[in-house]
Amino acid sequence: MERIRQNKSIKSLIHSVTKNYAIIFVVIVTYILFTIICRLVLGNNAFNRPENTFNMLRQMAIVSVLAAGEFFVIISGMIDLSVASTLALSSIFYAMVVKAGGITFLPLAIVVALMAGLVVGLINGVIIAKFYIPPFITTLGMMLIVRGCVYLITNSYPITSLPQGFNYVGRGWLFGLPFPIFIVAAVYAFAILFSEKKKAGRFMFAVGGNEDAAALSGINTKKYKILAYVMCGVIAAISGIIMAGRLDSGHPNAGLNYEFEAIIAVVIGGVSFSGGKGKALGVLFGAFFMTMLLNGMTLISIDSNVQNVIKGIVFILAIGLDVFKNRSKK
Amino acid sequence: MNVDNMIELRNVCKVFPGVKALDNVSFDVERGAIHALLGENGAGKSTLIKIISGVYSIDSGDILYDGKPLNSDSPSKSIELGISTVHQELKMVDMLSVAENIFMGHPIMKGSALGKLINKKEMCEQAQALIDSMGVSINVNDTLGDLSVAKKQIVEICKALNRNAKLIIMDEPSATLTETEIEIMFKVIRKLKEDKLTVIYISHRLEEIFELADRLTVLRDGKSIITDDVSKFDRDKLISYMVGREITSIYPEKSVAKSELLLQVKGLSTKDVLSDINFSLYRGEILGITGLVGSGRSEVLRSVFGADKFDNGEVIVNGEPIKKHSRHTILDAIKCGIGLVPEERKVEGIVPEFTISQNVTLVGINKIIKQTFLNNKLEAEATDAHIKMLHIATPDRHALIKNLSGGNQQKVVLAKWLFVDSDILVFDEPTRGIDVGAKQEIYKILVDLAHQGKAILIVSSEMPEIMGICNRILVMHDGRITGEFSGDDVTQEEIMYASTL
Numbered sequence: 001m002e003r004i005r006q007n008k009s010i011k012s013l014i015h016s017v018t019k020n021y022a023i024i025f026v027v028i029v030t031y032i033l034f035t036i037i038c039r040l041v042l043g044n045n046a047f048n049r050p051e052n053t054f055n056m057l058r059q060m061a062i063v064s065v066l067a068a069g070e071f072f073v074i075i076s077g078m079i080d081l082s083v084a085s086t087l088a089l090s091s092i093f094y095a096m097v098v099k100a101g102g103i104t105f106l107p108l109a110i111v112v113a114l115m116a117g118l119v120v121g122l123i124n125g126v127i128i129a130k131f132y133i134p135p136f137i138t139t140l141g142m143m144l145i146v147r148g149c150v151y152l153i154t155n156s157y158p159i160t161s162l163p164q165g166f167n168y169v170g171r172g173w174l175f176g177l178p179f180p181i182f183i184v185a186a187v188y189a190f191a192i193l194f195s196e197k198k199k200a201g202r203f204m205f206a207v208g209g210n211e212d213a214a215a216l217s218g219i220n221t222k223k224y225k226i227l228a229y230v231m232c233g234v235i236a237a238i239s240g241i242i243m244a245g246r247l248d249s250g251h252p253n254a255g256l257n258y259e260f261e262a263i264i265a266v267v268i269g270g271v272s273f274s275g276g277k278g279k280a281l282g283v284l285f286g287a288f289f290m291t292m293l294l295n296g297m298t299l300i301s302i303d304s305n306v307q308n309v310i311k312g313i314v315f316i317l318a319i320g321l322d323v324f325k326n327r328s329k330k
Numbered sequence: 331m332n333v334d335n336m337i338e339l340r341n342v343c344k345v346f347p348g349v350k351a352l353d354n355v356s357f358d359v360e361r362g363a364i365h366a367l368l369g370e371n372g373a374g375k376s377t378l379i380k381i382i383s384g385v386y387s388i389d390s391g392d393i394l395y396d397g398k399p400l401n402s403d404s405p406s407k408s409i410e411l412g413i414s415t416v417h418q419e420l421k422m423v424d425m426l427s428v429a430e431n432i433f434m435g436h437p438i439m440k441g442s443a444l445g446k447l448i449n450k451k452e453m454c455e456q457a458q459a460l461i462d463s464m465g466v467s468i469n470v471n472d473t474l475g476d477l478s479v480a481k482k483q484i485v486e487i488c489k490a491l492n493r494n495a496k497l498i499i500m501d502e503p504s505a506t507l508t509e510t511e512i513e514i515m516f517k518v519i520r521k522l523k524e525d526k527l528t529v530i531y532i533s534h535r536l537e538e539i540f541e542l543a544d545r546l547t548v549l550r551d552g553k554s555i556i557t558d559d560v561s562k563f564d565r566d567k568l569i570s571y572m573v574g575r576e577i578t579s580i581y582p583e584k585s586v587a588k589s590e591l592l593l594q595v596k597g598l599s600t601k602d603v604l605s606d607i608n609f610s611l612y613r614g615e616i617l618g619i620t621g622l623v624g625s626g627r628s629e630v631l632r633s634v635f636g637a638d639k640f641d642n643g644e645v646i647v648n649g650e651p652i653k654k655h656s657r658h659t660i661l662d663a664i665k666c667g668i669g670l671v672p673e674e675r676k677v678e679g680i681v682p683e684f685t686i687s688q689n690v691t692l693v694g695i696n697k698i699i700k701q702t703f704l705n706n707k708l709e710a711e712a713t714d715a716h717i718k719m720l721h722i723a724t725p726d727r728h729a730l731i732k733n734l735s736g737g738n739q740q741k742v743v744l745a746k747w748l749f750v751d752s753d754i755l756v757f758d759e760p761t762r763g764i765d766v767g768a769k770q771e772i773y774k775i776l777v778d779l780a781h782q783g784k785a786i787l788i789v790s791s792e793m794p795e796i797m798g799i800c801n802r803i804l805v806m807h808d809g810r811i812t813g814e815f816s817g818d819d820v821t822q823e824e825i826m827y828a829s830t831l
Binding site: 193199202206212214216218272 | 684
């Protein structure tokens with residue numbers, strides 16, 4: 001009897017992993033594939049050596065944090081195309097404050113950067129929830145507006161010559177690990193807890209899963225839509241801070257096109273593009289997959305334009321698979 | 331195959347998850363006849379039509395059409411084969427002209443310097459000729475949206491004729507028509523018969539069947555019960571075939587209303603639909619609202635629940651208006667103990683990707699929060715209690731609700747409100763799309779809840795249902811309450827009469 005129960009729970013665990021975390025298998029297969037390709041093409045272990053793994057973990061920080069914010073918007077049944085512009089806005093504010101006040105102004109710089117993200121998210125949310133402008137249109141517009149503002153504020157020049165210590169958040173080490181990893185861990189711990197254990201998280205899934213049913217259950221759907229965008233904006237700002245540290249500057253071009261990488265990470269991580277379904281942990285694996293793909297392609301010297309083409313194909317495939325999965329069920 | 335048959339069905343079966351929609355259905359439709367299809371809601375008429383018109387495929391059985399196996403996997407293929415359907419909800423474009431609608435999808439073209447262009451003049455002439463041959467006066471240049479429903483239906487028939495339809499299926503065309511419009515419609519249908527077309531006609535109005543149809547088939551619970559000439563039936567015989575059982579048998583003994591007044595609606599009005607709706611609802615009572623589609627029944631429920639705006643009037647719970655001086659929201663209504671089980675379960679009732687427990691606790695989520703976090707144990711206890719109480723058939727509480735049958739989904743939607751202990755339960759078409767067995771269970775639950783002291787308000791189009799479980803019945807027509815009856819001694823005719831006042 002005990003044995004049967006054990007078998008059953010193992011079975012249900014496997015079932016749950018294959019259903020929610022198919023991405024884990026994709027990650028493993030891609031890792032093995034690049035290891036083999038690197039051996040064949042370069043004749044070395046450039047891909048699977050520990051230095052490169054650390055490198056990838058550091059690289060993935062920005063996309064994975066960005067994707068965590070996008071996750072909240074997508075489970076609520078919407079989309080945010082403005083995250084990469086928000087990233088740039090917060091990273092230039094962050095750099096500007098430190099440049100003006102010195103390294104002691106770092107805490108203030110962080111607050112200012114996060115506030116910038118919050119404001120962009122709030123504007124997105126209010127336009128979408130209160131004025132019924134479709135999310136795609138609103139955030140596409142915001143993508144241009146915010147990036148335009150970034151160029152206006154910086155006059156298109158990067159903000160450089162920053163004091164020492166500024167770049168720690170992007171390039172530093174802590175306990176023998178790249179510092180950004182700790183930020184990723186914190187953001188994902190929050191995302192998992194919030195989405196699975198908090199009322200607001202449950203309500204976001206409900207709004208994304210069936211907005212009418214949510215409203216008829218007394219849920220203030222507008223409030224949770226706005227909250228999703230605000231959280232997305234703030235989290236995008238965190239990735240902007242990491243980005244500024246990594247580049248050791250506030251760069252107006254920072255994170256160009258990263259919204260696509262974030263959205264791919266979310267969808268390939270098993271989150272339904274139509275909302276209402278998905279796991280934050282899956283998104284983390286999705287982000288790792290994206291990073292691995294780009295890192296591997298760079299190592300075997302694939303041209304960056306070709307990389308863009310491949311990214312586009314993966315984007316359509318990832319969303320296509322999600323659509324196909326939903327269609328075949330009907 | 332009998333050459334005189336337009337279409338023959340042999341042992342047709344169709345199963346949907348949880349429901350056997352069609353169970354060995356067999357009958358013939360003679361060429362050039364008007365063939366009526368009868369049955370209660372849920373008997374399988376709509377499924378059958380959708381199969382013949384190519385929307386659904388069959389699981390087993392054969393369909394012979396015009397002497398050959400019906401080979402259609404899509405509505406467009408069926409239309410090509412000469413099978414056209416005139417739906418209750420018309421599938422035409424209101425913004426275009428009558429002529430453009432008739433030629434929708436295959437316009438007449440003419441060559442010109444710019445390549446092929448639409449020949450509007452020729453289209454209008456042909457469309458007008460077709461309309462005129464029906465003996466009705468419609469100008470084909472008019473915008474479709476400006477026509478009455480009856481005329482729109484005639485345009486849809488012309489559209490079918492224009493595609494060389496041989497078999498026209500009419501799904502309750504008369505449901506929303508006035509008496510004079512029905513006369514015009516009948517004239518057109520008889521004209522079709524003169525032209526040797528075959529018509530399958532669906533209606534709930536038995537008088538129409540006797541007036542119009544040559545033959546008829548009765549469906550009940552997905553089975554074909556009888557097919558014969560209309561002249562061999564009378565009204566009572568027909569009803570007994572349709573119902574097939576004592577109407578009362580599936581209904582439990584009624585609850586008894588107590589004297590405590592729970593809900594009062596005073597002078598409820600909206601600009602476009604409702605005018606001066608007044609009623610009271612007592613503890614332990616089941617109050618039914620019925621009337622034709624579009625009479626404003628659902629609007630009353632939704633206004634009471636705060637889901638729709640109303641312009642005048644008051645909703646009073648326990649002697650206090652839900653909100654003084656302003657319109658209440660859904661949340662206000664929920665806090666006053668009102669719960670709505672909506673009409674469109676899949677669209678408005680459930681969150682399909684949620685588990686049973688996530689759906690059950692959606693309204694009362696605050697009750698499963700412990701130290702600011704959702705608590706698995708509390709959630710499990712709450713869900714299991716309701717699964718047991720309502721006999722929800724499921725492997726466990728983690729099953730996704732979308733995988734349950736309609737009846738069990740409905741129980742989960744109800745459980746949402748029972749979990750927060752709502753005193754006033756409001757149901758919009760509580761048993762729509764639910765099979766007979768599950769219906770019976772739902773009725774029992776409703777009456778039990780009334781016994782326990784809940785007040786229940788039900789909107790339903792199914793008269794036997796309303797008569798079977800309600801203590802009192804309100805009849806609506808055109809946004810007004812046109813009749814109030816005791817649920818114990820009212821006849822279907824009295825309700826029917828009040829609903830057309």
